[in-house]
Amino acid sequence: MSRVADADCFFGGREELLSPDDSMNACFTAFDKDRDNRLSVVEFGGLCRALFRNDAGKPYLLEARKLAEMFSVFDKNEDGYIDREEFKMCWSKWIKTVVRPVSAFVIVDVQNDFISGSLAVCNCSAQHKGEEVVPVINEALDTIKFDVVAYSMDWHPNNHLSFVTNVAKYPMHPSSKVKAADAKLYDKVVYDGDPVKEQILWPPHCIQDSWGAELHPDLKIVDNALWIKKGYDPEIDSYSAFFDNAKISDTGLSRQLRQRGVTDVFVCGIATDVCVGATAIHSLEEGFRTIIMDDACRGVSAEDIETLKQDIMRNSGVIVATSQVKSMVQGRDRRPELGYKLALMLRDARPC
Structure with missing residues (x-):
């Protein structure tokens, strides 16, 4: 894909997208509209609008707050931009998964x-x-x-504590509102033990x-x-x-x-x-x-x-x-909720 590639169409061809490093660089260039060798929040928003679409190519709406949160995950030096080095993680850990999930x-x-x-x-x-x-x-x-x-x-097993027929076999915790003698099907009891176990009583x-x-x-x-x-x-x-x-x-x-x-x-x-x-x-x-x-x-x-x-x-x-x-x-229907979830996981896994 050339520098003048249509950014809105970039994620249409999955096989072309996820080949070697030149595809990563082409992706960065496609959304770096002002050619300053970094992505602003606005340019990253353009990437997200192209990325998160249904299988008919219609973009999903993405909340501004979530867009900003995702941007911050990849702006590791917190300078308000994603440079080419920072984009490597965005590409390898995020875009690739969004486009080609397992x-x-x-x-x-x-x-x-x-x-x-x-x-x-x-x-x-x-x-x-x-x-x-x-x-x-x-x-x-x-x-x-x-x-x-x-x-x-x-x-x-036959003696499982969830069975109403076994309720008398397990000690009740004092906090249980239902006592063993009064327990009926679908009641909620609290069994003693470590840990204390809250349990709905089911039929065997x-x-x-x-x-x-x-x-x-x-x-x-x-x-x-x-x-x-x-x-x-x-x-x-x-x-x-x-x-x-x-x-x-x-x-x-x-x-x-x-x-x-x-x-x-x-x-x-x-x-x-x-x-x-x-x-x-x-x-x-x-x-x-x-x-x-x-x-x-x-x-x-x-x-x-x-x-x-x-x-x-x-x-x-x-x-x-x-x-x-x-x-x-x-990977043709790409939901922003799942992209957001993945970005948060990358944020939480990233060393301080």
Whole structure:
């Protein structure tokens, strides 16, 4: 690309963009409108307008505050400009990831007990039909080339403390408003221990090696997938595919995704406001750009689902329909929220 290249079109050709260093220099030059060998905030804004577009080429709106924050990440000497040396990090750590993400598709707990068994979401207040996620997920697996696919499964022993039938087996903390003798299904209790554990009481579900713990028989299983079994410690629950509820132990998922260079985690499954939501929150905390595939999820409570979505978006996660995912995986639909999230991670990781 020459010095007179049209900056607005610079990020259209992904393969051309991410070749050798001359592409980095061409990118810098394309947005250095006044040719002073540095990018001002205004010129960086032009870069961002070209970078953050949907797959039809329409720019996304970007808040001025977030633009300024992202600019400050790369203006390391704080002189109000990004020079060519500073732009090297902007190019290698930020632009390359935005344009060419590495994706993981994390399919959470699409198990029989959550669909038609003892804890079927159709019997919960939102009255969702869990089986409806299966064809949506299968279509995504058939049509989208994810770099990594992972399946998580609840995998409880019979004596798990989350089962209402076991409530008398575990000592209550004095702060628990519900006592063991009075505890009912879906009550919230507080168990004693280190740490103290707040626990919703569920019916027995997803017991190891049972029919209820099996994935739905129609769910597509791909080769070379990662398998995450969680909740096998009887003394603590594990909603997330990353950690138990107290973040004492991890499942190894984060490490395996990092080993594969994953930048973007797409999450779906059952239930939106419980295990899917906990997985997405931990994904954000672990530094992955995180996307919930809304139509590939079903949940328990409509109110809690909405609360979860607001939490995810407040933390620079994104909620999308599955039909939008392919272009995001291919780097053609580039969301400013995810770019902002990545910039903040680079800021926080940068040595003082």
